Amino acid sequence: MSNRLFYIFVVLLLGISSACVSPIPEKFIQTTGSEIVTIRTNEVFNISDYTGKLQVRYFNLEADKKSGDAILIISPDGKTMLIDSGKIETGRALDHYLDQLGIDRIDYAIATHPHHDHIGGYQTILRTKTVANLFMPNLPHTTEAYASFLKIVEEKKIEPNYIKSGDSFFLGDDVKVEVLSPSEEALDQARKEKRLSTTDINNLSLVMKLTYQDNTFLFTGDIYKKQEKRLVHLQKDLAADVLDAPHHGDDTSSHQKFIQAVQPKYTLISANILQSQKVYQRYIESGSEVFATSIHGNILLVSDGTNIEIIPELDYQKTLKQKG
Template sequence: MKRNKMCLSLMALLMTFMMLAAGCGGKGSAGSGSSAQAAGKVTIKMLDVGQGDAVLIRTAEQTVLIDTSDVDEKQKLRDALKKENVKVVDKLIITHPHADHMGGATLVMNECEVKAVYDNGQTATTKLYRDYLKTIKSKGIAYKALRDGDRLDFGGGVSFEVLSPTEDMVKEGGHDEKGKVNLNLNSIVGRLVFGDFSMMFTGDAEAPSEQGIMKRHAPKELKSTLLKSGHHGSKTSSSDKFLKAVQPEAALISCGKGNEYHHPHPSTRKKYAKHKIDFYRTDVNGMITVESDGHSYTLNVERGTKNDETGN
């Protein structure tokens, strides 16, 4: 009897341990189980998922994913999320409804427990967008369009301050000066803040969006330790004035090997050199991992070195 009891409690202990080790918070449980970070830390991983964006953020309490790379890169995203043991996504943020950011959103909603979806509220006419909306609705996932001035709580003392778009920008529909629709312009731009550490997230926001942000916000609201390079390092983004306002120590660029857009553009790399900003790129460096305790930070790459001029 005694031995059986001990056996049972040992088994219970073992099962608890296995459940914790599996990293799944389970439906309805608070936080994200062991897939969240130890207290006092934020980990930001720019996933190596080809030509698109997908950034995984983990705090002591939550798992957040900003963008989901392209439709054609789905398998890479699936593999990356599996490797990172992501089963619960507390917040899924889609910066704008272009395929290279929204491509894997439905996959993430179908394969992980997504608790809330945020986007810029800008609609698109694509089947990809309709499927995305349909999935949010059918799964009953909480949804909110983000606006300049909103603040999201990522848990563990980490917040996300939204700087763009404004309601007027979304109503206007993101037209460029020639009157052509350019959905990049209304990308969600926001600053992750954790103590003294901060990182500016830009989606594919271009120079006019950057100008608008600088008009609406004081420099102290923009200065960031790190920058997610706007629009994969394209010459349309990372304007001189914006770089001067943000003053990042390093820029992280997500782009695919030998991509047809020639991202990151040589002129962007030149600008980074001029402003003494180191850059890292997923096509050369693989996954880029940043870890901060709210004071200092570390940045690690899978391969290569910073400021690599090879590739495009």
């Protein structure tokens, strides 16, 4: 069992044993030699203290191999948007996280692209939660995971909304979401192809910019450097306070020119395995403060429209699980 899982297990045991006495303490500190881990599970999963503010939660999903993305956004007026859902085997964990937050309705479910580590968990979520709207790019992709996903969408009588660059919508009254990629031309070309590679599909991921008053967030799916440079060349307004590191922080992505165009104050890496120490360091050297679910567990970002507070479940972890 990994150190992080052990500490979370300890905290859960404390919570169970003290359920009739007191809640889990906000901070549980485990010291082993020079290693100090602070756990804030209660704080990360607390909604009531942040009512009236924008809440963004990066969920830490565990799997034997790479587990994928799942990001929940709650607007100041309580509307919900789920960006991706991880793999099929992490669906129950994601469902449990949503239950902890008291979420039984997803106003906007986003499938950034049809790869199993982004849409797999929806096989659970579409059955257990009410999904009002489903947004995704109009892409052909004949994998078993995508076919299963579309079957459940049909069973639940959910009509997909196909979105592309230039489209926008509001999450609640005050949070604007703009789609920067893929373009209609790129999607048209993809639909003409008999076969699309993994790279093709990743580069056709939805890239979305979320704006709440003075704060901005850029969500990037799995785009590679080629698509990053294309967005920079097209002079898209990429600047953002918070960047969702493309492709889980892998070497395939995070070109220096893209990082310079975004200039993120904070970078979030959604992956249960640290994909690239080199990319991680690149963001740090750019001046961005980096948080990764593989290091910090579940991560909560709170915005009042001017300032962003980041609350990681874990402060420090001595042993990092890295890609072999």
